[in-house]
Structures are given as structure tokens and as C-alpha cells.
Amino acid sequence: MSAEAIQTRRDWLLSDRPASRMQARLGRAYVAWRRFSANPLAFVGLLIIIGLLVVAAFADVLAPYSPTIGDLKGSRLLAPSAAHWFGTDDLGRDIYSRIIYGSRWTLYVVILVAIIAAPIGLLVGTVAGYAGGWTDAILMRITDIFLAFPKLILALAFVAALGPGIENAVLAIAITSWPPYARIARAETLTVRNSDYIKAVQLMGASPFRIVLRHIMPLCISSLIIRVTLDMAGIILTAAGLGFLGLGAQPPLPEWGAMIASGRRFVLDQWWVAGAPGFAILIVSLGFNLLGDGLRDALDPRSGDQ
Amino acid sequence: MSALLEVDDLRVNFPTRTGLVQAVRGVSFSLGRERLGIVGESGSGKSQTGRAIMGLTPPQAEVTAKKLAFDGIDLLAAPARQRRALRGKRIAMILQDPKYSLDPVMSIGRQIVETLRTHEKVGKAEARDRALAMLEAVQIRDPARVFDLHPHEVSGGMGQRAMIAMMLIAGPEMMIADEPTSALDVTVQLDVLGILDKLVSERGMGLIFISHDLRLVSSFCDRVIVMYAGKVVEQLKASELRDAQHPYTRGLLNCMPRIGFERHPLPVLDRKPEWAA
Amino acid sequence: MSAAENQVAARRGSARAVTVLSAIGRFLVIAITTYLGLLAVTFFIGRVIPIDPVLAVLGDRAPANVVERTRREMGLDLPLIEQFYIYVKNALNGDFGTSVLTTNPVMTDIRRAFPATIELATLGTLIGSVIGVPLGVLAAVRRGSLIDQIVRIIGLIGYSVPIFWLGLLGLVLFYAKLQWVAFPARLDVVYEYTFTPITGFYLLDAAMQGQWDVFYDAFRHIILPASLLGYFSLAYISRMTRSFMLNELSQEYIVAARAKGLSERRIIWAHALRNAAVPMVTVIALSYAGLLEGSVLTETVFSWPGIGLYITNSLQNADMNAVLGGTIVIGSVFIAINLFSDLLYRVLDPRTKAG
Numbered sequence: 044m045s046a047e048a049i050q051t052r053r054d055w056l057l058s059d060r061p062a063s064r065m066q067a068r069l070g071r072a073y074v075a076w077r078r079f080s081a082n083p084l085a086f087v088g089l090l091i092i093i094g095l096l097v098v099a100a101f102a103d104v105l106a107p108y109s110p111t112i113g114d115l116k117g118s119r120l121l122a123p124s125a126a127h128w129f130g131t132d133d134l135g136r137d138i139y140s141r142i143i144y145g146s147r148w149t150l151y152v153v154i155l156v157a158i159i160a161a162p163i164g165l166l167v168g169t170v171a172g173y174a175g176g177w178t179d180a181i182l183m184r185i186t187d188i189f190l191a192f193p194k195l196i197l198a199l200a201f202v203a204a205l206g207p208g209i210e211n212a213v214l215a216i217a218i219t220s221w222p223p224y225a226r227i228a229r230a231e232t233l234t235v236r237n238s239d240y241i242k243a244v245q246l247m248g249a250s251p252f253r254i255v256l257r258h259i260m261p262l263c264i265s266s267l268i269i270r271v272t273l274d275m276a277g278i279i280l281t282a283a284g285l286g287f288l289g290l291g292a293q294p295p296l297p298e299w300g301a302m303i304a305s306g307r308r309f310v311l312d313q314w315w316v317a318g319a320p321g322f323a324i325l326i327v328s329l330g331f332n333l334l335g336d337g338l339r340d341a342l343d344p345r346s347g348d349q
Numbered sequence: 350m351s352a353l354l355e356v357d358d359l360r361v362n363f364p365t366r367t368g369l370v371q372a373v374r375g376v377s378f379s380l381g382r383e384r385l386g387i388v389g390e391s392g393s394g395k396s397q398t399g400r401a402i403m404g405l406t407p408p409q410a411e412v413t414a415k416k417l418a419f420d421g422i423d424l425l426a427a428p429a430r431q432r433r434a435l436r437g438k439r440i441a442m443i444l445q446d447p448k449y450s451l452d453p454v455m456s457i458g459r460q461i462v463e464t465l466r467t468h469e470k471v472g473k474a475e476a477r478d479r480a481l482a483m484l485e486a487v488q489i490r491d492p493a494r495v496f497d498l499h500p501h502e503v504s505g506g507m508g509q510r511a512m513i514a515m516m517l518i519a520g521p522e523m524m525i526a527d528e529p530t531s532a533l534d535v536t537v538q539l540d541v542l543g544i545l546d547k548l549v550s551e552r553g554m555g556l557i558f559i560s561h562d563l564r565l566v567s568s569f570c571d572r573v574i575v576m577y578a579g580k581v582v583e584q585l586k587a588s589e590l591r592d593a594q595h596p597y598t599r600g601l602l603n604c605m606p607r608i609g610f611e612r613h614p615l616p617v618l619d620r621k622p623e624w625a626a
Numbered sequence: 627m628s629a630a631e632n633q634v635a636a637r638r639g640s641a642r643a644v645t646v647l648s649a650i651g652r653f654l655v656i657a658i659t660t661y662l663g664l665l666a667v668t669f670f671i672g673r674v675i676p677i678d679p680v681l682a683v684l685g686d687r688a689p690a691n692v693v694e695r696t697r698r699e700m701g702l703d704l705p706l707i708e709q710f711y712i713y714v715k716n717a718l719n720g721d722f723g724t725s726v727l728t729t730n731p732v733m734t735d736i737r738r739a740f741p742a743t744i745e746l747a748t749l750g751t752l753i754g755s756v757i758g759v760p761l762g763v764l765a766a767v768r769r770g771s772l773i774d775q776i777v778r779i780i781g782l783i784g785y786s787v788p789i790f791w792l793g794l795l796g797l798v799l800f801y802a803k804l805q806w807v808a809f810p811a812r813l814d815v816v817y818e819y820t821f822t823p824i825t826g827f828y829l830l831d832a833a834m835q836g837q838w839d840v841f842y843d844a845f846r847h848i849i850l851p852a853s854l855l856g857y858f859s860l861a862y863i864s865r866m867t868r869s870f871m872l873n874e875l876s877q878e879y880i881v882a883a884r885a886k887g888l889s890e891r892r893i894i895w896a897h898a899l900r901n902a903a904v905p906m907v908t909v910i911a912l913s914y915a916g917l918l919e920g921s922v923l924t925e926t927v928f929s930w931p932g933i934g935l936y937i938t939n940s941l942q943n944a945d946m947n948a949v950l951g952g953t954i955v956i957g958s959v960f961i962a963i964n965l966f967s968d969l970l971y972r973v974l975d976p977r978t979k980a981g
């Protein structure tokens with residue numbers, strides 16, 4: 044492709060008089076992408092998350108040993124070596140393999156929480172924003188009440204009642220994390236509710252249900268995605284905390300938080316047993332934080348450096 | 350009369366991601382103890398000119414000039430310390446909107462005293478007395494009360510008077526007023542202008558009065574500079590404004606509404622790229 | 627002053643009186659509904675989710691007659707709404723039932739554990755603010771510089787690291803390897819018997835009684851967990867300070883302050899930071915609340931006998947009364963701090979002050 048062709052394509056994308064909605068949308072995406080890729084830290088975040096996905100997908104191939112069955116006789120609490128990169132735990136299991144398989148549980152938690160919490164928030168926020176009046180006042184009061192709770196402690200109490208287990212941990216985290224999404228969705232809804240566009244749809248006789256579902260919800264998606272991405276690290280940390288307290292994933296699942304808990308007893312002598320999974324949590328959370336920051340800066344220039 | 354301020358070929362550039370923005374492109378003029386008006390449409394570089402003289406352009410801006418001298422001091426070569434000592438003491442500036450340009454969490458009195466005590470060694474009590482006197486000079490009726498008020502507790506007109514008091518208390522020789530009345534109600538505008546006018550002439554200060562209101566400038570100033578796209582397109586005496594030659598100035602004149610003349614359609618300001626060249 | 631200006635001032639005065647009243651009303655509504663909400667949720671967790679709440683409270687080894695008595699005591703034969711009413715009444719009286727584990731009333735246990743948690747969180751917030759605010763200011767003033775990047779990275783890691791893990795590593799390094807700090811506990815065993823706390827804040831108590839050896843020992847025990855919590859609040863506080871400072875530094879009044887000839891030092895600390903301080907109070911309060919919440923994990927790692935450890939110990943023994951009592955107390959303090967910071971904001975910001 045000639046330099047000239049690239050130049051004109053760039054101009055077409057950056058045109059301030061787009062000829063079609065398609066061109067405008069692509070142009071916006073292009074600008075956002077340029078802003079995003081100009082931010083090296085955000086890029087690192089993206090790489091980390093892609094890495095996480097790859098590791099989770101190919102865990103079977105990547106892991107040299109079984110994550111759950113160890114060699115109790117010959118290889119308990121071995122220090123890191125060529126055979127066991129991160130050493131072995133008290134049951135003789137290879138920590139490196141367990142961490143690789145653990146990535147699946149991390150993804151499992153964040154994806155499920157996002158799938159449960161984001162739609163709840165979206166629904167509450169859009170309905171409150173569109174309906175206004177008492178509906179809005181009551182829904183938002185409930186949202187604010189939940190927002191004022193200590194999330195971790197509440198999740199803890201929930202799991203205590205529901206019984207330990209990774210599914211219940213997911214549920215408890217989801218129940219405590221929807222309120223910010225509701226606030227965001229409501230704010231977005233309020234900005235478009237009185238727009239000519241929505242008025243036109245109303246005139247055409249669309250039902251409120253349809254308007255909220257087809258016309259308002261899609262507009263809230265992008266800010267919601269940013270917020271969910273920014274929350275991912277928090278979700279991972281909460282899940283790991285629950286795992287550490289023995290409320291999340293149960294043995295022998297190779298969940299990182301639970302792995303730290305089981306390594307705690309030997310931490311003064313065999314620090315790597317607890318050290319390695321914690322490092323994995325740190326890297327993945329960092330990845331989500333960097334990615335979220337980058338996305339926010341790229342898609343929402345107003346919040347630029349704040 | 351030697352000039353108080355000399356500006357020759359002043360340029361202000363902003364390097365941005367999309368290229369170089371030339372906000373001011375070779376502005377030259379000189380100022381004695383007189384009133385000079387700068388007019389031009391929004392974005393023509395008036396404020397950046399004023400701020401370049403003050404040394405208050407944002408850090409990423411590049412300011413160059415063949416000459417930028419205040420009372421013989423080369424401003425661009427002067428160390429930051431010296432420039433800071435000049436600001437507020439010998440050169441002052443009034444900003445457009447008192448609502449945003451006064452510190453919202455500091456009382457008006459303390460903000461005025463602060464200017465004074467930055468530049469002169471005066472005791473607390475004396476500083477307070479002089480601030481009160483200054484508040485009276487800008488025709489605030491109850492200075493002792495206003496002294497303790499916070500900016501949000503006073504009206505726009507009073508805020509702008511407080512701003513004038515804050516900037517004049519150290520007795521500057523030159524003042525840059527950047528649209529000092531644009532944010533005010535019409536009724537209050539004239540009051541504030543009157544006060545400014547009186548103080549400037551009493552103290553024999555040089556004044557640069559920035560505005561986009563040509564009528565106001567011509568009634569208030571001795572001389573007028575017309576800016577367009579970062580350049581001076583015309584410089585003339587306020588009294589000779591009617592004989593302006595440049596089509597842009599004529600356009601600005603025509604755009605001004607005059608009572609008694611009904612005009613349809615409203616005239617549209619002409620802009621030609623070659624004027625900016 | 628012109629007549630028009632007077633009129634404007636007068637109108638503002640009366641509008642403000644109305645605002646103050648409605649602000650108090652709003653505040654009360656928010657406070658009451660939030661507390662009721664908290665109690666409703668813990669009620670739901672303790673009474674609705676478990677198939678048999680009595681078993682959840684007593685464990686499954688309790689004799690049948692005790693189960694029956696407790697069932698009646700808990701009012702489980704009443705309709706839910708009535709049960710909730712009794713529940714709220716009891717909670718307001720500080721009656722959270724009895725702990726199976728310690729056999730004390732839950733409130734008694736909590737009262738004993740509370741000062742330990744507060745002492746830790748307070749010291750943590752202190753460390754976080756004293757370091758975090760200047761770092762944030764520096765990052766904002768030198769925006770884009772190396773120091774800004776470093777502050778940013780420190781903050782990002784603080785947001786991303788599991789606190790309990792960092793605590794464990796801290797113990798390995800500073801206790802086991804370097805022996806700079808004492809083992810996980812509040813005091814050495816020798817002092818358990820010679821030291822009588824007054825307020826329950828050991829540092830304070832030791833200093834008041836002039837027992838400097840105890841003070842030093844308490845310090846060696848608290849410093850690691852407090853620094854750890856301090857790091858977390860530092861991450862949050864420095865980031866928010868930076869953002870508030872950038873916002874303030876771009877305001878017109880900063881240009882005006884420069885036009886007055888003020889030094890950069892004075893502009894940054896006396897004007898920009900003073901303005902940023904108003905929202906900063908909220909941030910520091912929120913981070914304090916966050917540390918209280920984080921105490922569950924930190925106290926577990928450091929065997930710190932506060933509410934967090936009380937909750938996790940009770941969890942392990944399925945002692946639901948204790949868990950929910952601890953949850954309500956931490957939740958209440960958390961909510962109170964939230965509300966209080968809101969009030970403080972109004973007091974600090976002259977724009978919202980009454981009069």
C-alpha cells in the first residue's frame with residue numbers, strides 16, 4: 044500500500060465532516076485507538092489480559108504437571124528448580140501448574156460476576172433514569188444504601204450464610220458490586236432521555252420497555268464496560284480474599300487465594316508456596332487496572348488525567 | 350515620553366498532538382501611560398497576548414519576540430524570580446470572571462492583603478487598613494464587612510471590584526484588563542468600568558483593555574488595536590475608528606447593533622484567509 | 627453597592643436558610659434508610675437464607691431442648707415483618723445475641739475487640755495521609771515527570787496487590803529474616819499481665835502510664851500491619867490528591883494568584899491544596915472506612931485481636947451471631963464515616979456553609 048493511500052485513509056477516518064454514520068463511528072474508534080495505543084502502560088495491561096486468556100485456554104498444554112495430584116513421597120515443599128519452576132506445595136503438587144490452571148478460576152469469577160452484576164446495574168439504572176419520579180427516587184435510594192455498605196464484609200457474611208464455595212463467592216460479590224453500574228447507567232440515561240432522538244422514537248409509538256431496551260441500554264454500554272474493567276481488579280482481590288479465608292474455592296481447586304491460604308502455614312520457611320500465587324494475582328489485577336485506565340482515557344477524554 | 354511597554358513581533362505557539370497552534374503571530378505595539386484597547390473576535394489571540402506579557406502562558410507554550418520590554422527590562426531574558434516580582438507589583442492583570450478568578454475558600458480581605466504582603470514588608474494591622482482603604486477606593490460601601498466575606502457571598506459586580514482592589518493595592522504602573530466586564534450584568538458593567546477608569550487616570554497607569562466589544566473599547570480607550578487570527582490587522586486612534594480602512598474592522602463596526610436602525614438580515618462578519626496571511 | 631446587588635444578596639440569604647433545613651432533612655432520611663438497609667440485609671442473611679436459622683446460630687450439635695428454646699427466643703414463629711421489627715429493636719440496643727464460641731454476648735466481645743481495630747486503622751490512615759498527600763501534590767505539580775510516573779506505579783500496585791499476601795511477605799522479610807518487627811500479636815506475652823489498658827488503644831495507654839517499654843513493644847507489633855494499611859490508603863490518597871490538585875491548578879484563580887506575583891510554593895500549598903483539601907477530607911474518610919473493612923484480612927494475617935479477627939474466627943466455627951454482629955458494627959461505623967465525611971465537606975467548603 045502506498046504512503047499516499049494510507050494518508051487518504053487516515054484523512055477519511057479523521058474527517059470532521061463524516062459522510063455516513065459508519066464513517067463517524069469508525070473515525071471515533073480510530074481516534075480512541077490512537078489515544079489508547081499511545082499509552083504504553085495501557086498496552087502492557089492489554090498484553091497481560093491477553094496472556095491470561097491464552098494461559099487459561101491452553102492450560103492443559105502449558106502445565107507440565109497435574110494441578111490436583113502431587114507426589115506426596117518425593118516432592119513435598121521443594122524449592123523452585125528447573126523441574127518445578129515455582130517449587131511444590133505441601134501435597135507435592137507443582138505450583139507452576141496449579142497457577143496455570145488457577146487462571147481459569149480467576150476468569151471464571153470475573154466473567155460470572157460481570158455477567159450477573161452489570162445487567163442488574165444496567166436495568167436498575169436505566170429504569171430509574173427513564174421513569175423518573177418516585178421510581179427513580181426509590182431505586183436510587185436502594186442503590187445508594189448498597190453503595191454505603193462495606194462490600195468485602197457483606198460478601199463475607201453472605202458466603203457465611205450460603206455456605207463456602209466458589210459459586211456462592213461469585214454470587215456474594217455480584218450482589219455487592221452492581222450499585223456503581225446502576226449509577227452510571229442512570230447518569231447516561233438522564234443525558235439522552237430528553238434528546239430529540241428519544242422523542243422521535245416515542246412519537247413513533249414505541250413502548251417504554253422497548254425504548255429502554257433497544258435505544259437507551261445500548262448507549263450506556265461503553266461507559267459500563269470501562270467501569271466493569273476498572274472493577275475487575277477489585278473483584279479478583281475480593282474473590283482471592285474470600286478464598287484466603289476459606290470461604291471461596293474449596294480444596295483441591297487451584298484457586299490463587301486459597302493457594303495462598305494453604306501456603307500460609309509454611310510461609311516463614313517455604314515462602315514460595317504462598318508467594319507465587321499472590322504474585323499471579325498482583326500481575327492480573329495490575330493488568331486489569333492498566334487496561335481500565337487506558338480505556339477510560341481513550342474513550343472519555345474529559346476524565347483525561349484524573 | 351519613553352514607552353512603558355514595548356512589544357515587537359510577539360509570537361505564542363502551542364505544540365499540540367495535531368500540530369502547531371499559532372495563537373499569536375507577530376504582534377507589535379508600544380504602550381505609554383495611556384489606554385490601549387485590543388479587540389478581535391473570539392480566538393483571535395487577545396488573551397494570549399496579554400498573558401504572554403504577564404508571563405502567564407501555560408508551560409507548554411513557546412513565547413518569542415524580537416522585543417518584549419517593560420520599562421527597559423527585557424521580560425523574556427529576565428529570570429523567573431524577577432518576573433514574579435514584577436507581577437502584581439508593577440504589572441497587574443484583571444481577569445474576566447470574578448466567580449472563577451478569586452480563590453473560593455479564602456476571604457476577600459485576605460486575598461487582597463496577600464498581594465500587598467507579597468510585595469511590601471507591612472505589618473498585619475497596616476495591611477488590613479490599606480486593604481480596607483482599597484476596598485473603599487473601588488466604591489464598596491461597607492469594606493469591613495466585605496473584607497471577611499468569601500467570594501461566593503458577593504455579587505459578580507462586587508467580586509470584580511474586589512478583584513480590582515486585589516490587583517491595584519500594590520500600586521502597579523501598568524494594568525492588563527482581560528474582558529473585565531464581560532461576565533457582568535449590563536447595569537453593573539458601567540459601574541465597574543467607571544471605577545476602573547477613575548483609578549487608572551488618577552494613578553496615571555498604562556492600561557491594556559482587552560474586549561470584543563468595539564463600541565466599548567472606542568469609548569473607553571485612546572488607541573485601538575484590531576486583532577484577527579493572531580495578527581494585528583489595524584491600529585488606530587479611537588476617535589478615528591469611523592475611518593477604519595481594513596475590511597475586517599469595518600465588518601466589526603457593521604456588526605454592532607445600533608438603536609433605531611432595524612436591519613434584516615443581520616450582517617455576517619466577513620473572514621478572508623488572506624487577512625491572516 | 628447598587629440596589630440590584632443588594633437584592634441579589636438578600637435572595638441568596640433566604641435561599642440558604644431553606645437549603646440548610648432541607649439539607650438536614652435529607653441527611654436524616656439518608657442516615658435512617660441506610661441503617662435500616664444494613665439491618666435488613668443482615669436480617670436477610672441471618673434469618674432468611676439459612677434453611678434453619680436456629681441451627682445456623684447454634685450449630686448442629688445443640689441439644690433438642692436448647693434448639694426449641696432458642697427458636698422461641700428468636701421469635702421464629704412470628705411473621706417475618708414482626709421478626710424484623712424485633713431484630714431492629716435488639717440491634718439498636720446493641721443486642722446481637724450470644725456467641726457460641728466465646729459464650730459471651732456478642733456485644734461484649736466486640737467492645738473488647740473494637741479499640742484494637744480502630745487503633746490499627748487510625749495509624750494506617752495517618753501513615754497513608756502523611757505520605758500520600760505530599761506525593762499526590764508533587765505528582766500533580768510535576769505532571770508527566772519521573773516522579774509522577776513513580777507515584778502512579780506505586781498507586782497502581784497498591785490497587786492491585788492482595789493485602790493478605792503482602793502482609794505474609796512482610797512477615798517473612800521484616801519479622802523472620804530481618805527481625806525488625808515483633809511476631810504477629812498485639813503485645814509480647816510478658817506484658818499481657820503487667821499492662822492494664824485504659825482506653826484499649828495500647829500505644830496511647832502505654833504513653834499515658836509512662837510505660838515506655840510497653841509502648842516500644844506495642845509499636846514493634848503494630849508498625850508492620852499499620853504500614854501495610856498505610857500503603858493501601860497511600861495508594862488511594864495520592865492518586866486522588868493528584869487528580870484534585872490537577873483540577874485546582876487549572877482553575878482561573880490560580881492564574882490570578884500568579885498575576886499577583888505569589889511564589890509557586892504559596893500558590894500550591896496555600897491556594898490549590900487548600901481548595902483540594904475540601905474533597906480530600908472525603909477521600910481520607912473513605913480510605914479510613916476502607917481500612918476498617920480491610921481489617922478482616924489484615925487482622926487475620928497478623929493475629930491482631932480486633933473485630934476482623936473476631937469475625938473470621940467466628941466464621942470458621944459457623945458462629946453466625948458473632949459474624950453478623952461484627953458485620954453490623956463495622957457496617958455501622960463505615961456508614962457513619964461516610965455520612966460524617968459528607969457533613970465535614972459542607973462545613974469545610976465555605977460555599978456550602980450556612981450563614
Ligand SMILES: Nc1ncnc2c1ncn2[C@@H]1O[C@H](COP(=O)(O)OP(=O)(O)OP(=O)(O)O)[C@@H](O)[C@H]1O
Pocket residue numbers: 363365370371372373389390391392393394395396397398407561
Ligand atoms: N493551551 C492551549 N493549547 C493550544 N491552543 C491554545 C491554548 N490556549 C489557547 N490556545 C489557542 O490560542 C488561540 C487564541 O486564544 P485566546 O484565548 O488568546 O483568544 P481570545 O482572543 O482571548 O478569545 P476570547 O475572546 O474567546 O477570549 C485560540 O485559537 C486557542 O485555540
Ligand SMILES: [Mg+2]
Pocket residue numbers: 395396397527
Ligand atoms: Mg480571551
